[in-house]
Structures are given as C-alpha cells and as structure tokens.
Amino acid sequence: MKRVLLFLPLVLFLAMGFFLYRGLYLNPQEMPSALEGKPVPSFKLLTVKDQNRVVTNADLKGQVYLLNVWGTWCAGCKIEHPYLLDIAKSGLPIYGINFKDELNAAQQWLEDYEDPYQFTVYDSDGRLALDLGVYGAPETFVVDDKGIIRLRFAGILDPTAWNTKIKPLIESIKAGE
Template sequence: MKRLVLLIPLLLFLGMAVLLYRGLFHDPSELPSALIGKPLPAFSLPDLKEPQRLLTQDDLKGRPALINVWATWCPTCKAEHQMLNRLAETGVVIHGVNYKDDSEAARKWLADYKDPYQRNVVDNDGSLGLDLGVYGAPETFLVDAQGIIRHKYIGAIDERVWREELAPLYQALESKP
C-alpha cells in the first residue's frame, strides 16, 4: 500500500506533462466556433458611413465575404489594415463590424488609412460581437453568399494567413454556383 501512495505523485506529474505537451501543438488562433455552418446572427445596427441607416444580416449576403471585427483602439487591427486594403483592391468582399468603438474616431481612421469595407456595422455595445462569440479584435469570419458562417480566424490577417488559410476557402466559395 505504501508503494502505491508513492506512485500517486509520479502519475500526477506524468498526466500533467502529457497535457502540457499536447498544448504545445495547438494554434491559439484556432478556437472552435459553435457558429460554423450556421447563419449570421440576426441584428439591426447602424451603418458607420450613414448612421441613420440600419444594416441587418441580410445586407451582408449576396456574395462570399470576409466579416472583419475591428476597432480603432486595437493596435493589431491597424497592423492588418493595409492587408485588408490590398485584398479589397483585388475584389475580395470585406464587411466590417466596428466593435465597441467611437464612431467618429472610426470614420476618421478610415479616412486616414483608407476604407476596405463595403459595409461597416456599428456595434458600440458589443451585442453583435457577443452573438458572434468574439473574444476581441481583430477576428474575421468567412461567410458564403447565403450568409452562412464557414470559417473563423482570430488575429491579424497577413499575407501568409491569406495565402495559406483564407484564400483557398474564399475562392472555393466564390466558385460555387
């Protein structure tokens, strides 16, 4: 019995070592989303460019698109913004969700740094972000033409992320009839 008690710390150590070892190989940008395969959540929120106009999830349908959650207070959003502008120039449809931000600051930011968004939803209180399961900005959702969420990416989109992960998915959705 004494020997069995002596093995308990060893077994606990080995169990924790296995868990920590497995964690080394997980990509933190790949958090599961319960919304994959489901439609965009219903919303009715102001348009950043025309605040008197309300946008809904139906306004983001029609073509496959990236839906980028961003804010002026987010330094990583600024880092990815140039890439979003390049993508928009090549014809990639990008909609924005301005998340928990000051709308006036957001409009100035887009005027200063160029606006890659075809539509930009104002989510001042974070209600749409909450419904999307947003942890913070930036996060980007890939939706099909019917507004079904097909993929979620957490973090800044750069050339490698676009080329290796998002472009193949986007192009596959674009080629579907």
C-alpha cells in the same frame, strides 16, 4: 489531518500553474467557432459613416464576403489594415464590424487610413460581436453567398493566413457555386 491541510495550498498552486502553463501553448487562431456552418446572427445596426443608414444581416447575402471585426483601440487592427485594403482592391467584398469603439474615433480612422469596407456597422455595445463569439479584435469571418459562416480566423490577417487558409476556402466556395 492538519499536515494534509498544510499541503493543500501547494497542491492547488501546482494545479493552477499546470493549467496556466498549458494555456501558453494554445493557439487562439485554432479555437473553434460554434457558428461555423451556421448563419450570420441577425442584427440591425447603424453604419459608422452614415448614422441614418440601418443595415441587417439580410443586406449581406448573395455573395461570398469577409466580415472583419476591428476597433481603433486595437493594435493588431492597425497592422492588418493595409492588407485589408489590398484584399478589397482584389474585388472581394469586406464588411466591417466596429467593436466597442467611439463613433468619432472610428469615423476618423476610416478617413485617415482609407476604408476597405463596403460599409462598417457600429457595434458600440459589442452585442453582434458577442453573438458571433468574438474573443477580441481583429477577427475575420469567411461567409458564403447564403450567409453561412464558413471560417472564423482570430488574429491579424496577413499574407500567410490569406494564402494558406482563407483564399483556398473562398476559391472552393466559389467553385461550388
């Protein structure tokens, strides 16, 4: 029995190593969202640019749009930002969720790097992001005109993701309208 107990740490180490090794090959962009097919969670938040303006999820219905989770602390968000500007210029509405950030930093970011968003809500405690099932920034959600989440995309939105996943989905949603 004592010999078995001597090998127990080795067995536990090998089992843990197996799961960690397997985790290296998981793609976070392919992680399912429990909210796909469900409405955007209810929220009532202030906007980054105007702390007197309160918006809710009801303000977003009636059009297909992107909901983008970002933060000034997020390196990937800085990489994705110019592409969001291009998408916004195409006419597709984008709404931002500033996730666990400093208000002044978020305001300065939008001033310095240009603002692709119709508006950005200030999610200082991360409650809305948590309700959306966000793992980290950046994450982008495709939402239909009824307020139903159709896709969650985790990671940097780039031309490949846009052309292979997001744009075709948006086109099919609009074709069904």
